[in-house]
Amino acid sequence: MTSFYDERLETLPPEALRAHQWARLAGLAREVSPSNPFIARKWKAAGVSAAQDLRGWEDWARLPFTRKHELVEDQAAHPPFGSNLTYPVARYVRVHQTSGTTGTPLRWLDTQEAWDWWLRCWGFVLRGAGLVPGDRIFFPFSFGLFVGFWAGFEGARALGAMAIPGGGQDSAQRLAALETLGATAVCCTPSYALHLAQVARERGVDLRRLGVRTMVQAGEPGAGIPSVRARLEEEWGARAYDHAGMTEMGAYGFECQAQAGLHVNESEFIAEIIDPATGGPAREGELVLSNLGRPGSPVLRYRTGDRVRAAADPCECGRTFLRLEGGILGRVDDMLIVRGVNVFPSALEGIIRRFPAVDEFLIEVFRRDEMDEVRLLLEMRDGQARQVAAAVQEAVRVELGIRVEAVPVPPQSLPRYELKARRLVRRASA
Numbered sequence: 532m533t534s535f536y537d538e539r540l541e542t543l544p545p546e547a548l549r550a551h552q553w554a555r556l557a558g559l560a561r562e563v564s565p566s567n568p569f570i571a572r573k574w575k576a577a578g579v580s581a582a583q584d585l586r587g588w589e590d591w592a593r594l595p596f597t598r599k600h601e602l603v604e605d606q607a608a609h610p611p612f613g614s615n616l617t618y619p620v621a622r623y624v625r626v627h628q629t630s631g632t633t634g635t636p637l638r639w640l641d642t643q644e645a646w647d648w649w650l651r652c653w654g655f656v657l658r659g660a661g662l663v664p665g666d667r668i669f670f671p672f673s674f675g676l677f678v679g680f681w682a683g684f685e686g687a688r689a690l691g692a693m694a695i696p697g698g699g700q701d702s703a704q705r706l707a708a709l710e711t712l713g714a715t716a717v718c719c720t721p722s723y724a725l726h727l728a729q730v731a732r733e734r735g736v737d738l739r740r741l742g743v744r745t746m747v748q749a750g751e752p753g754a755g756i757p758s759v760r761a762r763l764e765e766e767w768g769a770r771a772y773d774h775a776g777m778t779e780m781g782a783y784g785f786e787c788q789a790q791a792g793l794h795v796n797e798s799e800f801i802a803e804i805i806d807p808a809t810g811g812p813a814r815e816g817e818l819v820l821s822n823l824g825r826p827g828s829p830v831l832r833y834r835t836g837d838r839v840r841a842a843a844d845p846c847e848c849g850r851t852f853l854r855l856e857g858g859i860l861g862r863v864d865d866m867l868i869v870r871g872v873n874v875f876p877s878a879l880e881g882i883i884r885r886f887p888a889v890d891e892f893l894i895e896v897f898r899r900d901e902m903d904e905v906r907l908l909l910e911m912r913d914g915q916a917r918q919v920a921a922a923v924q925e926a927v928r929v930e931l932g933i934r935v936e937a938v939p940v941p942p943q944s945l946p947r948y949e950l951k952a953r954r955l956v957r958r959a960s961a
């Protein structure tokens with residue numbers, strides 16, 4: 532049985548879904564275009580000076596893309612919040628910022644209405660994973676300026692579930708809180724869930740005996756990689772669901788109980804997939820998103836930099852929303868070219884995570900004779916390190932067709948991440 536948040540919208544036939552999006556978009560354009568300086572500048576360059584100039588999807592397709600560097604530059608030019616503001620600053624009630632893993636953090640303001648919209652979007656995520664009022668959802672996360680888990684936390688409460696904050700605690704205290712408070716679900720990054728599993732093992736705590744049955748994995752791809760999901764589910768004795776969102780965009784992607792890739796919430800977002808080189812439509816390419824429920828600071832036709840592939844078949848859950856096979860496949864600009872072979876770091880992670888002896892890893896990339904070379908640093912806990920490293924190296928050679936060097940490193944020597952793991956490092960030389 533499928534658990535929906537808004538069954539009517541989630542199962543709209545394609546034409547009705549497009550009509551729903553258009554109605555939302557037209558309303559948004561009327562609200563935004565007269566008073567938002569950032570949007571007005573961008574649209575004017577495309578010959579659109581008022582909402583009524585947008586007559587249909589062909590006009591929409593002529594609007595320029597938005598890129599992250601434009602938003603960053605706009606904030607630098609108009610500190611501290613930039614000029615993508617439809618209303619006076621006094622109308623905004625929350626400020627957050629991006630995690631800053633890929634450069635200067637971007638600040639973002641939300642009105643009360645936009646914050647309610649965030650909670651609604653999280654409703655689709657949590658219900659998609661089968662969570663209901665009565666669930667107790669634990670968020671092992673240090674709540675700060677980063678928006679993601681705030682919205683998830685408040686979304687859990689809005690859904691009628693019990694939201695349990697895990698800020699200001701170390702991993703051991705979080706494990707104790709999980710048990711004492713009877714958490715039935717956990718929402719964190721896949722990296723942190725694996726780290727907690729390692730801490731539990733070291734402390735002799737059997738996670739599978741706790742009451743956690745559902746995990747929603749936010750903040751980075753991972754649950755969409757089959758071997759990572761298998762490991763999460765094995766360690767926790769729970770089902771792991773992928774989720775995707777961005778501070779500047781919103782919580783747009785969620786997984787249903789069929790666990791068949793990310794659904795894009797097309798009732799609240801418009802999704803396009805483009806060839807990153809030409810900008811033309813594609814089945815596999817860069818994800819371009821527009822949000823429909825945040826008129827105070829909308830982001831339209833945003834090039835996310837994430838590589839995705841649209842599924843051809845409908846999902847067995849009955850949703851008509853776009854489904855992205857394998858979730859986020861990688862960053863468009865993270866693709867490595869190793870001796871002429873294109874490799875995404877997620878493909879390497881997919882192999883490494885099949886080896887239970889590996890607790891953490893780092894992918895080092897360096898240039899040699901104008902080519903990318905890859906070294907895998909593998910942190911392992913038992914005495915089989917050399918054999919396991921050799922086995923990983925061999926699996927990469929057989930499955931991806933590339934030669935990499937796999938090197939064991941001592942326990943606890945690699946960084947751990949509560950948010951957005953950075954496991955790819957480019958070095959100038961070997």
Ligand SMILES: [Zn+2]
Pocket residue numbers: 787788789791794846847848849850
């Ligand atoms: Zn589905």
